Amino acid sequence: MRTELDAAYSGRTLAARAATAASCIAVAIALVPLLAILLYVAQRGLGALSWSFFTSLPKPVGEGGGGMANAIVGTLELVGLASLIGIPIGIAAGLFLAEYRTTLLARVGRFSADVLAGVPSIIVGIVVYAVVVVRMQRFSTLAGALALAVLMLPLVARTTDELARTVPDSLREAALALGASRWRIAIHVVLRTASPGIRAGCMLAVARVCGETAPLLFTAFNNRFWNESVLDPTSSLQVQIFTYTMSPYDDWHAQAWAAALVLVAIVVVLNLVARRVLRGPRAA
Amino acid sequence: MSTRSTPPPPSVPPPGVEKMRADRLSAWFGQKRALKDITLPLVEHKVTAVIGPSGCGKSTFIRCLNRMHEVVPGARTDGQVLLDGKSIFARDVDPVRVRRRVGMVFQKPNPFPAMSVRDNVLAGLRLSGITPADPSRLAEEVLRQAALWDDVKDALDLPGGALSGGQQQRLCIARCLALEPEVVLMDEPCSSLDPAATAKIEELIHELRERYTIVIVTHSMQQAARVSDYTAFFNVGELVEYDHADVIFTKPSDPRTEDYITGRFG
Numbered sequence: 001m002r003t004e005l006d007a008a009y010s011g012r013t014l015a016a017r018a019a020t021a022a023s024c025i026a027v028a029i030a031l032v033p034l035l036a037i038l039l040y041v042a043q044r045g046l047g048a049l050s051w052s053f054f055t056s057l058p059k060p061v062g063e064g065g066g067g068m069a070n071a072i073v074g075t076l077e078l079v080g081l082a083s084l085i086g087i088p089i090g091i092a093a094g095l096f097l098a099e100y101r102t103t104l105l106a107r108v109g110r111f112s113a114d115v116l117a118g119v120p121s122i123i124v125g126i127v128v129y130a131v132v133v134v135r136m137q138r139f140s141t142l143a144g145a146l147a148l149a150v151l152m153l154p155l156v157a158r159t160t161d162e163l164a165r166t167v168p169d170s171l172r173e174a175a176l177a178l179g180a181s182r183w184r185i186a187i188h189v190v191l192r193t194a195s196p197g198i199r200a201g202c203m204l205a206v207a208r209v210c211g212e213t214a215p216l217l218f219t220a221f222n223n224r225f226w227n228e229s230v231l232d233p234t235s236s237l238q239v240q241i242f243t244y245t246m247s248p249y250d251d252w253h254a255q256a257w258a259a260a261l262v263l264v265a266i267v268v269v270l271n272l273v274a275r276r277v278l279r280g281p282r283a284a
Numbered sequence: 285m286s287t288r289s290t291p292p293p294p295s296v297p298p299p300g301v302e303k304m305r306a307d308r309l310s311a312w313f314g315q316k317r318a319l320k321d322i323t324l325p326l327v328e329h330k331v332t333a334v335i336g337p338s339g340c341g342k343s344t345f346i347r348c349l350n351r352m353h354e355v356v357p358g359a360r361t362d363g364q365v366l367l368d369g370k371s372i373f374a375r376d377v378d379p380v381r382v383r384r385r386v387g388m389v390f391q392k393p394n395p396f397p398a399m400s401v402r403d404n405v406l407a408g409l410r411l412s413g414i415t416p417a418d419p420s421r422l423a424e425e426v427l428r429q430a431a432l433w434d435d436v437k438d439a440l441d442l443p444g445g446a447l448s449g450g451q452q453q454r455l456c457i458a459r460c461l462a463l464e465p466e467v468v469l470m471d472e473p474c475s476s477l478d479p480a481a482t483a484k485i486e487e488l489i490h491e492l493r494e495r496y497t498i499v500i501v502t503h504s505m506q507q508a509a510r511v512s513d514y515t516a517f518f519n520v521g522e523l524v525e526y527d528h529a530d531v532i533f534t535k536p537s538d539p540r541t542e543d544y545i546t547g548r549f550g
Contacts, residue, residue: 178408
């Protein structure tokens with residue numbers, strides 16, 4: 001009897017160990033590409049990184065040196081503007097999806113957001129090109145930011161929706177019994193309760209569009225100089241990486257690696273901030 | 285309904301001012317009828333306890349009194365609820381106004397976890413878009429009324445969820461009192477609390493009676509006997525008996541009441 005049980009247990013223990021080992025290996029395999037990217041980009045990019053990379057404009061072909069100051073600022077400007085447009089609308093839409101979840105509009109909205117999240121970013125770029133760039137007859141920072149905002153919208157809206165729905169109904173009921181209206185409950189109770197997670201979700205959406213290149217190619221286009229207003233085309237790290245990599249010049253290739261390193265650094269920092277934000281207020 | 289020949293349920297004429305009155309009140313969840321023709325006066329500055337077995341409609345009943353019942357999808361009511369003689373179901377009455385005059389404390393303490401103790405107390409005002417003139421004084425005053433001030437005076441900035449269960453429930457009572465309601469509805473306020481915390485809430489109910497009209501739903505007959513002036517016994521959606529608490533618990537006139545309070549069913 002006893003030995004039978006022992007045998008059964010040792011068999012299970014063995015199986016459990018094997019499963020644990022297998023999942024550890026799977027995690028390791030998943031980490032390989034990430035580490036490879038970070039190491040390779042750092043290795044290739046660090047060499048080309050210099051102070052002037054951050055402070056000067058690109059030099060014409062043949063002249064050495066030069067930097068991507070305008071592209072760094074351009075990327076921050078594009079992403080910042082896109083966030084200003086995409087995050088408030090996304091959060092408002094997500095709150096609606098959660099608070100009026102049973103209405104037809106919410107169901108249609110949730111489905112549309114899921115579809116929009118799956119639309120390839122280059123298609124978003126083409127549509128913004130057709131609707132904004134062609135109408136305004138110019139490439140512009142604004143058009144690029146709009147394309148990025150459209151990409152952020154479903155991410156922010158669905159994150160907000162999911163997190164708002166984890167807020168227990170007992171809190172909504174409590175607020176209702178205190179004589180609060182639906183929209184005040186949505187903002188003061190639901191949004192406030194879910195806000196750490198929503199903030200983190202927004203940061204991840206920002207990080208996600210930081211790397212988007214395709215929708216910028218024919219919206220924000222590129223600019224060898226500083227853009228003077230949001231109605232001018234702008235340079236961005238993403239498009240610079242693309243352009244410089246496609247060129248036949250070795251020093252441009254090196255600069256593209258440096259730009260890649262800066263871009264990866266921005267994304268990593270945003271992810272770290274998102275994590276901190278997610279953990280922060282709860283621990284305090 | 286007029287075709288039914290049920291006699292009007294027994295109800296004792298209240299000595300004192302009638303603050304609220306349910307008048308042939310019925311309530312449904314979809315097709316299911318949860319309350320049948322309840323007629324029940326509630327006396328000002330008294331504690332009325334509603335007792336009865338699970339599913340007898342007692343929670344539904346008090347949720348009708350501040351129009352929280354209608355929030356449930358598919359829920360509806362028929363009949364009247366009067367507050368100071370005026371129907372709260374009238375077309376021109378805003379449910380938000382009713383809920384401010386008739387406050388509610390729920391079964392499970394539900395302070396807002398993302399708000400501090402102080403903000404929880406003031407939440408009702410802020411949620412109505414009102415900024416109190418002197419928030420800290422109001423918070424102190426209300427917390428004292430809820431017998432919570434001494435426990436939390438050094439913890440006003442902690443999140444509401446950091447308090448113990450009993451303190452959370454008193455915080456919810458304070459949050460309700462901050463709106464200066466006239467009637468306070470309590471839906472099994474002690475069911476998730478230990479005996480010590482329960483005793484504190486019961487003591488509090490005694491004190492609050494001076495200023496408010498209180499309706500409390502409870503599973504515990506001992507609690508009803510301890511805290512209430514009047515007791516209503518509900519069974520399967522009907523009001524079986526309504527009388528002074530001591531009458532209900534010593535010589536009830538309906539055999540069903542007697543069976544219930546002596547523990548023969550329910």
